[in-house]
Amino acid sequence: MKLLEFLRGERKKTASVAKERLQIIVAHQRSQRDQPDYMPMLERELLEVIRRYVKVDQDAINISLDRDEDCSVLELNVTLPRT
Amino acid sequence: MAKIIVVTSGKGGVGKTTSAAAIATGLALRGKKTVVIDFDVGLRNLDLIMGCERRVVYDLVNVIQGEAGLNQALIRDKRVDNLHILPASQTRDKDALTSEGVEKILDMLGKDFDYIICDSPAGIERGAQLAMYFADEAVVVTNPEVSSVRDSDRILGLLGSKTRRAERNQDPVKEHLLITRYNPSRVDDGDMLNLDDIQEILAIDLLGLIPESEAVLRASNQGIPVTHDAKSDAGQAYTDTVSRLLGEDVPLRFHEFQKKGLLSRMFGGGRR
């Protein structure tokens, strides 16, 4: 196997897959870092409410809080399935 | 005033205790008065790595609860002057550690020592947060593996928010990346995250790189921190790490795979 891969030079580099996954995970973690503690709970409950009306996946909802000097904006993105 | 350095990671089994023991030993060998504290209450093993398990009489919790004086609990290292170990309790439950108690002990130690090294338990809960709370600097131990890198990032989040320095708006805890169990041959094959990738993702300064090494098990078998094994790759890598901690500019070693000939590559001559 090793020899074949070596001659073909087509070995899939799992390390680059790991890197891509980590970049996404870490970006997500960092965006949540400065958020108030209630955000995960709020996200879960919002998802529940939406699911009463539309069938969406766990990761179809994206919620974030942007703080400006004099106000905060709660941004809610829901990807709805194609109908 | 002593410098307080926490050795932390989030994930368990990545080499925190190995590194805390090796770094503390290295600092003491450089003449710094050093104490290394085991914060892993209930699962202590720093004493084993330091080879002083039979001399443990009192522990951190005994001192906090006033059952023993600090000097009764501190164990002098047999091999290096200037090095002391403060063991964790084996039996008590985790709640026996209080923030006030830890602060009092660190204040007392701070008068006598140059460096206080805190060996953190795994996780991101109370024990790990207590170990990092009073730190001036943090050594974030990371393996070239997805889960370890992710946990290190979470720890970085805590260092920036759940420490005394963060809460008091002081200069932030100085964060250092220590990559351990690195296998250059697997990196070469494309099956292990490389040094630059890990550094790019975590975006903190690299303090050192410790290769995956047979010397580490030999060291823990004997209870002699691997820093003493001056011939070994891991021993030398920890010595370099300590020099950098002391502000010296030391080039990186052991991060490149020594290429073998075509034949041994074809027949799978991987390095152990």
Ligand SMILES: Nc1ncnc2c1ncn2[C@@H]1O[C@H](COP(=O)(O)OP(=O)(O)O)[C@@H](O)[C@H]1O
């Ligand atoms: N550089 C290394 N090379 C080989 N084995 C290592 C290395 N660093 C740590 N280990 C091994 O990994 C295991 C966990 O190490 P330890 O220091 O106890 O981790 P932690 O304190 O983070 O749980 C131990 O068996 C140790 O011998």
Ligand SMILES: [Mg+2]
């Ligand atoms: Mg440990």
